[in-house]
Amino acid sequence: xxATPLSNCERRFLLRAIxxxxxxxxxxxxxxxxxxxxxxxxxxxxxxxxxKTRVLAQVSxxxxxxxxxxxxxxxxxxxxxxxxMAAPGFEPxxxxxxxxxxxxxxxxxxxxxxxxxxxxxxVVAGEKVWQIRLDLHLLNHDGNIIDAAxxxxxxxxxxxxxxxxxxxxxxVTVYTxxxxxxxxxxxHHMPICVSFAFFQQGNYLLVDPSEREEQVMDGLxxxxxxxxxxxxTIQSSGGIMLVNDQVLRCSKITAVKVAEITELIQKALENDxxxxxxxxxxxxxxxxxxxxxxxxxxxxAAVDTNSVEEQAEEIITKAGPPSEVFAKPILHTPGTAQIxxxxxxxxxxxxxxxKEEAVEEEGESEATAFECQKTESEDVSTVKETKKDEPIxxxxxxxxxxxxxxxxxxxxxxxxxxxxxxxxxxKKTFTKRRRKKRAAY
Amino acid sequence: QYVPVKGDHVIGIVTGKAGDVFKVDVGGSEQAxxxxxxxxxxxxxxxPNVQVGDLIYGQFLxxxxxxxxxxxxxxxxxxxxxxxxxxxxxxxxxxxxGLIRKLLAPKCEIIxxxxxxxxxxxxxxxxxxxxxxxxxxxxxxxxxNILEACEYMTAEQRKQALAKVSGK
Numbered sequence: 001x002x003a004t005p006l007s008n009c010e011r012r013f014l015l016r017a018i019x020x021x022x023x024x025x026x027x028x029x030x031x032x033x034x035x036x037x038x039x040x041x042x043x044x045x046x047x048x049x050x051x052k053t054r055v056l057a058q059v060s061x062x063x064x065x066x067x068x069x070x071x072x073x074x075x076x077x078x079x080x081x082x083x084x085m086a087a088p089g090f091e092p093x094x095x096x097x098x099x100x101x102x103x104x105x106x107x108x109x110x111x112x113x114x115x116x117x118x119x120x121x122x123v124v125a126g127e128k129v130w131q132i133r134l135d136l137h138l139l140n141h142d143g144n145i146i147d148a149a150x151x152x153x154x155x156x157x158x159x160x161x162x163x164x165x166x167x168x169x170x171x172v173t174v175y176t177x178x179x180x181x182x183x184x185x186x187x188h189h190m191p192i193c194v195s196f197a198f199f200q201q202g203n204y205l206l207v208d209p210s211e212r213e214e215q216v217m218d219g220l221x222x223x224x225x226x227x228x229x230x231x232x233t234i235q236s237s238g239g240i241m242l243v244n245d246q247v248l249r250c251s252k253i254t255a256v257k258v259a260e261i262t263e264l265i266q267k268a269l270e271n272d273x274x275x276x277x278x279x280x281x282x283x284x285x286x287x288x289x290x291x292x293x294x295x296x297x298x299x300x301a302a303v304d305t306n307s308v309e310e311q312a313e314e315i316i317t318k319a320g321p322p323s324e325v326f327a328k329p330i331l332h333t334p335g336t337a338q339i340x341x342x343x344x345x346x347x348x349x350x351x352x353x354x355k356e357e358a359v360e361e362e363g364e365s366e367a368t369a370f371e372c373q374k375t376e377s378e379d380v381s382t383v384k385e386t387k388k389d390e391p392i393x394x395x396x397x398x399x400x401x402x403x404x405x406x407x408x409x410x411x412x413x414x415x416x417x418x419x420x421x422x423x424x425x426x427k428k429t430f431t432k433r434r435r436k437k438r439a440a441y
Numbered sequence: 442q443y444v445p446v447k448g449d450h451v452i453g454i455v456t457g458k459a460g461d462v463f464k465v466d467v468g469g470s471e472q473a474x475x476x477x478x479x480x481x482x483x484x485x486x487x488x489p490n491v492q493v494g495d496l497i498y499g500q501f502l503x504x505x506x507x508x509x510x511x512x513x514x515x516x517x518x519x520x521x522x523x524x525x526x527x528x529x530x531x532x533x534x535x536x537x538x539g540l541i542r543k544l545l546a547p548k549c550e551i552i553x554x555x556x557x558x559x560x561x562x563x564x565x566x567x568x569x570x571x572x573x574x575x576x577x578x579x580x581x582x583x584x585x586n587i588l589e590a591c592e593y594m595t596a597e598q599r600k601q602a603l604a605k606v607s608g609k
Binding site: 004005006007008009010011012013014020022024025026135 | 454456462466468492494495496519527528529530531532533573581582584586
């Protein structure tokens with residue numbers, strides 16, 4: 001699907017609003033949206049919601065041989081995917097540019113900062129190391145994917161527990177979670193990305209841009225920092241010129257934000273830990289809010305019925321009399337009856353030969369179906385009788401069996417009595433015409 | 442997802458020009474086509490001033506599942522009757538189709554209550570798009586947020602929210 005284009009009107013409005021320091025959702029320039037962290041049942045699975053942007057992170061591990069140039073270090077593998085459910089513009093063929101940018105940022109933020117201790121992932125030097133794989137899926141795109149993804153990534157890594165391993169000489173034993181409690185990864189620090197959107201050549205600055213704001217921004221600055229105020233990664237895209245003090249100001253803001261977010265993460269991890277220990281329920285099912293109206297409901301509206309009687313009487317008096325009602329059906333033979341008279345055939349003149357054999361049939365009477373139900377079995381017998389008299393001609397068409405009938409005692413304006421008989425006569429006239437055409441060729 | 446229906450009034454975004462026809466995105470599976478002659482007072486010499494990215498309020502002339510939908514900005518007698526290019530300012534946002542129908546009902550309470558706040562212009566498209574313009578940016582934003590929240594609020598909550606805003 002194609003994404004909805006941004007109209008000029010929206011763009012202008014957003015820029016004007018930003019000039020007046022107003023954001024669409026009422027935030028201030030340096031405000032973050034609400035961050036919600038929830039954990040799944042497995043260790044290492046978490047969902048981070050930054051406003052409406054949602055990212056799912058999952059960590060898994062595997063024992064593999066190490067890389068040749070680093071025999072004593074474990075392997076880290078990061079992967080971010082933009083699911084098509086995140087935004088209408090994302091297709092399975094993907095947005096390659098955005099995806100590559102995000103993937104690179106996540107890698108630099110988490111790998112190059114050495115937040116995870118890879119030496120501790122080594123089991124047998126040169127033979128077996130742990131490969132930690134972090135998968136991030138974007139579930140909903142409402143701006144600022146990078147922040148949500150970095151938070152989800154680091155939280156999942158902190159939450160993850162790998163199986164315990166013991167090495168005795170040459171023997172390596174990997175314990176299952178039942179035998180020994182799984183062990184957390186050793187994480188030195190938690191780098192978190194903070195994004196800044198710039199407008200009008202760096203005059204205006206917004207933290208945590210939403211999707212609309214991202215579409216109108218001039219440039220983006222991403223700073224990854226940990227709570228010790230060490231900058232792990234810094235990236236500026238969009239080609240805007242930034243002055244020194246702007247960048248310094250951004251880094252100061254980042255320090256404040258990162259401290260807040262780190263505190264939030266710690267609290268969330270502790271809560272989850274407590275719940276698991278106490279044996280309470282945990283997992284995504286618990287974190288979904290109950291009793292929330294998710295679609296809108298019409299309240300029952302009172303209907304004013306005071307003047308209904310008068311209105312009804314008015315309508316009845318104004319309406320004309322109903323059309324003529326046929327009281328009594330005319331009985332031709334046992335099992336066939338006729339209700340009402342037909343009107344003149346409006347199909348145009350048929351040729352002489354056709355007229356002899358054609359049974360003209362116009363329209364259908366409403367009571368035909370009713371008659372049909374009652375007298376179906378008897379009618380079949382009636383049709384069969386007439387069949388014996390004339391030769392039966394089967395046409396090449398895929399339509400029902402066609403029977404040519406002679407109009408003997410039946411009056412010209414006969415109403416066909418059964419549905420099957422109707423169809424056969426109607427089709428018969430069609431095929432008659434068709435046969436004539438074929439003869440002409 | 443909006444399905445174009447003949448006769449529906451919708452707000453579309455112009456995405457391109459192809460010869461003498463504009464391609465308009467209406468939120469459906471296909472883009473609608475809008476001829477440049479389908480405006481009031483438009484002739485071959487006197488073309489309407491439509492740019493890519495402009496907002497158009499029009500109705501569907503042709504809308505079935507076999508063909509590309511066609512829009513026009515004039516009614517059957519050749520008058521525009523409020524349709525055409527929507528002005529430059531103001532803000533466009535999307536709500537659910539059900540809310541639009543509720544707002545379009547005669548004597549809608551939400552619109553009446555909102556109109557007592559401040560004067561504003563409002564265009565409702567059956568494809569879920571709403572265009573709002575008030576005098577100040579802040580006022581427009583308030584109206585936008587209230588309309589978006591109306592989907593999930595009961596009448597009581599809405600009255601409270603409006604009282605809070607007007608009391609401020």
